[in-house]
Amino acid sequence: xxxxxxxxxxxxxxxxxxxxxxxxxxxxxxxxxxxxxxxxxxxxxxxxxxxxxxxxxxxxxxxxxxxxxxxxxxxxxxxxxxxxxxxxxxxxxxxxxxxxxxxxxxxxxxxxxxxxxxxxxxxxxxxxxxxxxxxxxxxxxxxxxxxxxxxxxxxxxxxxxxxxxxxxxxxxxxxxxxxxxxxxxxxxxxxxxxxxxxxxxxxxxxxxxxxxxxxxxxxxxxxxxxxxxxxxxxxxxxxxxxxxxxxxxxxxxxxxxxxxxxxxxxxxxxxxxxxxxxxxxxxxxxxxxxxxxxxxxxxxxxxxxxxxxxxxxxxxxxxxxxxxxxxxxxxxxxxxxxxxxxxxxxxxxxxxxxxxxxxxxxxxxxxxxxxxxxxxxxxxxxxxxxxxxxxxxxxxxxxxxxxxxxxxxxxxxxxxxxxxxxxxxxxxxxxxxxxxxxxxxxxxxxxxxxxxxxxxxxxxxxxxxxxxxxxxxxxxxxxxxxxxxxxxxxxxxxxxxxxxxxxxxxxxxxxxxxxxxxxxxxxxxxxxxxxxxxxxxxxxxxxxxxxxxxxxxxxxxxxxxxxxxxxxxxxx
Numbered sequence: 001x002x003x004x005x006x007x008x009x010x011x012x013x014x015x016x017x018x019x020x021x022x023x024x025x026x027x028x029x030x031x032x033x034x035x036x037x038x039x040x041x042x043x044x045x046x047x048x049x050x051x052x053x054x055x056x057x058x059x060x061x062x063x064x065x066x067x068x069x070x071x072x073x074x075x076x077x078x079x080x081x082x083x084x085x086x087x088x089x090x091x092x093x094x095x096x097x098x099x100x101x102x103x104x105x106x107x108x109x110x111x112x113x114x115x116x117x118x119x120x121x122x123x124x125x126x127x128x129x130x131x132x133x134x135x136x137x138x139x140x141x142x143x144x145x146x147x148x149x150x151x152x153x154x155x156x157x158x159x160x161x162x163x164x165x166x167x168x169x170x171x172x173x174x175x176x177x178x179x180x181x182x183x184x185x186x187x188x189x190x191x192x193x194x195x196x197x198x199x200x201x202x203x204x205x206x207x208x209x210x211x212x213x214x215x216x217x218x219x220x221x222x223x224x225x226x227x228x229x230x231x232x233x234x235x236x237x238x239x240x241x242x243x244x245x246x247x248x249x250x251x252x253x254x255x256x257x258x259x260x261x262x263x264x265x266x267x268x269x270x271x272x273x274x275x276x277x278x279x280x281x282x283x284x285x286x287x288x289x290x291x292x293x294x295x296x297x298x299x300x301x302x303x304x305x306x307x308x309x310x311x312x313x314x315x316x317x318x319x320x321x322x323x324x325x326x327x328x329x330x331x332x333x334x335x336x337x338x339x340x341x342x343x344x345x346x347x348x349x350x351x352x353x354x355x356x357x358x359x360x361x362x363x364x365x366x367x368x369x370x371x372x373x374x375x376x377x378x379x380x381x382x383x384x385x386x387x388x389x390x391x392x393x394x395x396x397x398x399x400x401x402x403x404x405x406x407x408x409x410x411x412x413x414x415x416x417x418x419x420x421x422x423x424x425x426x427x428x429x430x431x432x433x434x435x436x437x438x439x440x441x442x443x444x445x446x447x448x449x450x451x452x453x454x455x456x457x458x459x460x461x462x463x464x465x466x467x468x469x470x471x472x473x474x475x476x477x478x479x480x481x482x483x484x485x486x487x488x489x490x491x492x493x494x495x496x497x498x499x500x501x502x503x504x505x506x507x508x509x510x511x512x513x514x515x516x517x518x519x520x521x522x523x524x525x526x527x528x529x530x531x532x533x534x535x536x537x538x539x540x541x542x543x544x545x546x547x548x549x550x551x552x553x554x555x556x557x558x559x560x561x562x563x564x565x566x567x568x569x570x571x572x
Contacts, residue, residue: 249545249546251512253514253516253544254544254545255543256542257542258540258542259281259541260283261283262281262540264519264520264522265522266451266494266520266522267351267365267390267392267434268309268310268351268522269309269310270282270308271311271525271534272312272525273313273525273526273528274313274314274320274528275313275315275316275317275528276313276317277292277293277528278291279292279534279542280311280313281311281542282309285303285307285308286300286302286303286308287299287300287311287320287322287332288300300320300332300334306324306328307324308323309324309325310323310350310352311353312353312354312355313355314355318333319334321355321362323350323351323352323353324350326349327345327346327364328342328344329342329343329362341374345362345368345380346364346368347366348364349364349365350363351390351392352392352394352405353394354394354403355396356400357400358373358375359372359373359374359381359418360372360374361394361403363407365391367385367388367407368385368391369383369386369387369394369405370382370383370384371418381418382418382420383420386425387405387407387409387411387413388407388409389407389409390407391407392407392408392432392433393406393407393433394406394436395436395438396438397438397443397444398440398443401416402444403417404436406434406435406436410430410433410450410454411426411427412425412428414446414460414462414465423462423465424462424465426460428458429454429458430453431451431455431476432451433448433449433450435448435449435450435478435480435491437480437481439482439487440484441482441487443463444463445459445468446462447459447480449473449477449478449480451477454477455472455473455475455476455477456470456472456473457470457471457477457508458470469506473491473501475493475497476493476494476495477491478494478521479491479492479522481524481525483526484526484551485531486549487505488503488511489502489503490503490524492521492522492523492535493520494522498517498519499521500517500535501514517537517539517541519537520537521535521536522537523535529551531547531548532544533547
């Protein structure tokens with residue numbers, strides 16, 4: 001038999017059998033029959049065999065898009081480590097991250113919303129890819145990293161701009177077997193070291209530079225980078241801001257008294273609650289006293305040919321001052337129901353009175369303010385001129401060092417002790433200033449309210465002489481009083497809502513809004529224990545509201561034994 005040239009093709013048994021079966025068919029071509037023992041043309045036979053083998057390959061080839069078989073990845077000549085027995089994901093994540101990652105050259109794929117974090121980080125790191133990563137390799141105990149090895153030595157370290165350090169270059173011939181599990185790095189577990197500390201081995205834990213991010217230095221003081229607490233800033237604010245529910249205040253008064261002929265005049269002050277727990281009310285020409293402990297009502301005086309325009313109790317004791325429509329100021333002993341003296345000086349009605357120990361200050365429609373020493377026989381000690389219209393508000397501060405006066409000329413003035421000239425003149429209000437109250441919790445803090453055209457409550461720093469805050473209440477401000485037990489303020493209003501509002505200071509959020517009066521709430525007073533307020537209006541009623549809780553005692557709430565004075569302060 002003649003020598004045949006070598007044939008290229010598969011050596012599989014099936015392929016060989018099919019070729020053998022076809023040989024008999026190929027011996028007869030174009031009507032010519034040849035015997036098996038006859039001579040064969042080598043070129044024709046080779047061409048026929050190549051044609052048959054090409055057809056067999058095309059039939060046995062798997063479709064390109066078939067999902068039944070995964071396309072094999074072609075590896076390069078790089079060393080590919082064995083992954084059996086190694087946690088490459090944990091080892092990669094524990095590499096020290098010294099520098100912030102730079103912006104990748106190509107956009108990252110969007111991760112599905114429901115995918116877990118470890119699924120996002122599981123990327124092929126051993127294959128030859130466009131983004132080349134570093135595969136951590138274990139170092140045998142008898143080998144130590146040698147950074148002085150030549151650059152031609154083969155390793156698994158590849159370029160990654162997000163890493164400033166990579167494992168040392170080790171020849172592939174000295175790598176540990178694949179079954180050896182790498183030890184877990186201890187640098188990043190349960191320890192904190194600043195990037196500067198890791199970079200140069202410094203002993204200082206505080207970074208010497210502002211931490212950088214992709215968008216520049218992190219200047220946010222509430223960032224987690226600077227927080228010593230494991231709780232982030234938003235959670236801290238949430239826990240601190242909602243630690244207890246708001247205080248509940250009854251919306252209806254617990255007691256209502258009739259006050260016939262109670263004047264509906266904005267410029268008068270006809271209700272005051274004394275330290276002996278007796279309420280004084282001026283009704284036309286008479287002054288009545290209501291004992292809150294016993295509930296009895298007594299008439300103190302009847303002026304006959306004059307009318308009462310103001311009432312004010314001394315801070316400590318049973319003396320009460322009464323201002324009249326004719327400009328007189330009378331001092332009465334409430335226990336004995338006896339008049340002690342009458343002082344002159346004003347030429348018009350006295351609408352405002354204020355005590356400062358033994359000094360009684362009076363303001364009148366004649367625009368004058370008088371300081372009177374009730375221990376001396378002289379009718380007045382000092383005369384103050386500054387307002388251009390009727391004086392309708394007067395208040396001494398708790399330290400008895402400053403006097404605040406408000407008038408119908410829309411001015412609020414601050415006077416130092418018995419000085420003849422005002423220290424400050426505030427002209428911010430645009431209506432009459434009758435409502436004045438000093439803070440018992442902070443010195444040099446004054447609150448004032450304006451009339452119908454103003455409707456604002458303003459807070460003043462009387463040391464610096466400036467307005468610190470103001471709020472529009474929406475209606476005429478008639479009176480203000482500060483709580484003795486908490487940093488809260490009560491205001492009464494006239495046109496157009498006729499309500500009583502409890503404010504939280506300094507945020508000025510409403511704690512409660514109390515309604516019930518059908519006329520302007522012109523009068524306001526607080527009980528000696530600071531729990532109850534009484535309001536009076538032109539509807540000729542006095543309404544008692546439980547606005548505040550009992551003051552804490554030694555850091556504990558108001559439970560426990562009560563003194564005789566506290567028992568007398570309970571309104572029955």
